[in-house]
Amino acid sequence: MNETNSSALVLYLNRVNAELAKYGSPLFAVIGFISNLFACICLPLHHKHVNRHTMYLTVLAFVELMFNIIWFWLLLIPMHSFKLNHYFNQNKIFCKIYGALMQFCLGLAFNIILAMSVDRCVAFQEPIRSRNWKAKSALFISLAVCCADLILSLPFSFVYTITNNWSTGNICIPYYENKISKHLFTWFQILINPNGMVIIIAMFIANITLVINLASHYRNRELLLCDIKINPSQKLKAKRKEFRSSMQIIALSLVFLILTSSINISYIIWMFTDSEITFELVQIFSSLFLFQQNCLFIGYFFRTVKKLISKTFRY
Secondary structure: OHHHHHHHHHHHHHHHHHHHHHHHHHHHHHHHHHHHHHHHHHHHHHOOOOOHHHHHHHHHHHHHHHHHHHHHHHHHHHHHOHHHHHHOOOOHHHHHHHHHHHHHHHHHHHHHHHHHHHHHHHHHHOOOOHHHOOHHHHHHHHHHHHHHHHHHHHHHHHHHHHOOOEOOOOOOOEOOOOHHHHHHHHHHHHHHOOOOHHHHHHHHHHHHHHHHHHHHHHHHHHHHHHHHHHOOOHHHHHHHHHHHHHHHHHHHHHHHHHHHHHHHHHHHHHHHHOOHHHHHHHHHHHHOHHHHHHHHHHHHHHHHHHHHHHHHHHO
16 A cells, blocks of 8 residues: 555656646746846846945856756757757767856855855844945955855866766766666765755855844844834935845845755755655756746846836836
């Protein structure tokens, strides 16, 4: 009876995964591409004074945009457009190059989110007064951090790509020759791959700092509300608006990291259990990966569109 129930569950999860791969991935990829392109253009133009936070988000949006483009080229178009398959019959060299670029963008995105969350945590716990720092200095600091993240992402992506076996069919994906090589690959991936232990530790630290950020923002917002009741000046109201928007961005980042960590957690469980149910869960989380990867700027896009619609129909 238990075997029958588990087989039925595996078949159901397999059906869900097939539907997500067929309809969900193209939808999430298109919405994510539009949202990231929108964020790349609007984030620097929307703010009068570009600060470190805006700089991090703009670079992150550009990295996510590149990730979506590479994802389109490697996976989505070959799977869903059979007329173009002869353009995607890649050899192993092209598979390694595109795979390295995709892993590089993925690792860079995680490193930028980690740097951004730690930066905000330090800024709220030990605030640096704006009069001591010029705007150009803040931009140079954020650019230097992004360059450091870029350098740190390079070795992981290329080591991951070089050590993989890649198929030479229409879709560039790593394959496993047998069960032993799968486990060897999994252990190696956890140790050095940006999808492995390095990124799990980075996500753990980033989640802690983002929770601290949310708590600090909420405490400061409550104090700010008390100050507004006593002294309702325009400056305090503007500061309240800044705290509210910053809280929304940090909450979206926290959701992004929690969703993305589900892939790694399910992958590790599958490695130790090697059951069909956990494998199907890994496949489902992988099908939702485009949504998880783009949820930060998808939320920003729909929030901005909602504001524009409300302003349009107000008058």
